Amino acid sequence: MPRLPRPPLRRAARSRTGAVPAAEPDTPNVEVIEFEGLRWINIERPRAIDRAWLEEHYDFHPLDYEDVFSRNQRPKVDEYDGYLFVVLHFPVFDKRVNRLNAAEVDIFVGPDFLITLPNEPLQPLEYLYERCRTNEDTREDLFSKGAGYLLYKVVDACVDASFPMLRKMGLKLERLEESIFDEEANREIVRDLSNAKQEIINFRKIVRPQRTALKDLERTKRYVTGGMHIYFDDINDASERVWDMLENFKEVxxxxxxxxxSVLSHNLNDILRVLTAFSVIMLPLTLIASVWGMNVHVPGEGTVHAFWAILGLMVVVLIGMVTWFRRRGWL
Incomplete structure (x- = not known):
C-alpha cells in the first residue's frame, strides 16, 4: 500500500460560535496528526475532492468509497487485505429542528493509520482529536499503543457520549411523570409525551443495528488482538447499558x-358525572314548571299565592335532590 506523505499538522480555524468554516472548493479538508509512525486523519463531511485525495494516497476498495458517500449505510465492519472498514452511527441532537438524528462515522483502520470521516460534527470525536493535537502526553498515550487502541478510544468516546443524553431523557420522563397529575399542564402533557416517545424511538433506531456492528468489531482478528479484546468488550458493555436504559425508557x-x-378518562368521567347529576336535578324542576305553565286551567291560576307555593315546592325539590345526590357521592 502506498505510503502517505507527511502533510503539516493543521486545524481549521473556528469562529466564536464554534463552527468550522468550509474549506475552499479546490482544497481537501484533511486534518492529520502523526506520532511514532501512526497517523490519525480526520475528514469532516467528506466531499468529492476529499475522496480524490484518499484515492490518490490509499488503495481502498471502490465499494468502501461508495459507502462513505452513501446516506443510507447501516453500521457494519468489513475486513479487507490490509485494513478494516467500519461504519458506525451515533445519536446527535439537532437543535435547529429539536430532534435526534443519526451521525454516521466511516472509519478506515490500517497498521499505521486511522482515518475518520464523520458526515456530521461529533463533539466527542472533535474533543478527542483536539486533545491529541494540542497535548503531547495525550498524543503519546493514545498513539504509542497502535491503531487498534486509538480506534478503541475514538469509538469509546462516541459511545460514552450517549449517557449524558440518556440522563437528560430520564430527567425529562421524571418531569412528565410529575406533570401528569397537574391539572394546569394536562393540555401540554400529551404533546410532551409524544415528543419524548419520538426521541426514544429515534435513539433505539440508531442503537439497535449498532450493537451487532460493535460485536463484529470485537471479534475481528486484525488490529483487535490480544489484550485489545478486553477494551472492545468494554465498549460492548457500554452499548448494552445504553440499550437497557432505552428499554427501560420505552417501558416508562x-x-x-x-x-x-387513565387520568384524562377519570377527569372526563368526573365532568360527565357532575353534568349528569345537575341534569337529573333540574329534570323535576322543569317538569313542575312545564305542568303549571300549560295553556289550560290549573289550580291557583292567576293568584300570587300559587306562584309562591310552586316556587317553594321547586326549592324544596331542589334541596332534596342535591342532598340525596351528595349522600350517594354523586356530587
Missing part, C-alpha cells in the same frame, strides 16, 4: 401514556 413512556389516558 408507555406506562406514562397509559397513566395519562
Amino acid at each position: 413512556i408507555e406506562g406514562l401514556e397509559a397513566t395519562n389516558e
Whole structure:
C-alpha cells in the first residue's frame, strides 16, 4: 500500500460560535496528526475532492468509497487485505429542528493509520482529536499503543457520549411523570409525551443495528488482538447499558401514556358525572314548571299565592335532590 506523505499538522480555524468554516472548493479538508509512525486523519463531511485525495494516497476498495458517500449505510465492519472498514452511527441532537438524528462515522483502520470521516460534527470525536493535537502526553498515550487502541478510544468516546443524553431523557420522563397529575399542564402533557416517545424511538433506531456492528468489531482478528479484546468488550458493555436504559425508557413512556389516558378518562368521567347529576336535578324542576305553565286551567291560576307555593315546592325539590345526590357521592 502506498505510503502517505507527511502533510503539516493543521486545524481549521473556528469562529466564536464554534463552527468550522468550509474549506475552499479546490482544497481537501484533511486534518492529520502523526506520532511514532501512526497517523490519525480526520475528514469532516467528506466531499468529492476529499475522496480524490484518499484515492490518490490509499488503495481502498471502490465499494468502501461508495459507502462513505452513501446516506443510507447501516453500521457494519468489513475486513479487507490490509485494513478494516467500519461504519458506525451515533445519536446527535439537532437543535435547529429539536430532534435526534443519526451521525454516521466511516472509519478506515490500517497498521499505521486511522482515518475518520464523520458526515456530521461529533463533539466527542472533535474533543478527542483536539486533545491529541494540542497535548503531547495525550498524543503519546493514545498513539504509542497502535491503531487498534486509538480506534478503541475514538469509538469509546462516541459511545460514552450517549449517557449524558440518556440522563437528560430520564430527567425529562421524571418531569412528565410529575406533570401528569397537574391539572394546569394536562393540555401540554400529551404533546410532551409524544415528543419524548419520538426521541426514544429515534435513539433505539440508531442503537439497535449498532450493537451487532460493535460485536463484529470485537471479534475481528486484525488490529483487535490480544489484550485489545478486553477494551472492545468494554465498549460492548457500554452499548448494552445504553440499550437497557432505552428499554427501560420505552417501558416508562408507555406506562406514562397509559397513566395519562387513565387520568384524562377519570377527569372526563368526573365532568360527565357532575353534568349528569345537575341534569337529573333540574329534570323535576322543569317538569313542575312545564305542568303549571300549560295553556289550560290549573289550580291557583292567576293568584300570587300559587306562584309562591310552586316556587317553594321547586326549592324544596331542589334541596332534596342535591342532598340525596351528595349522600350517594354523586356530587
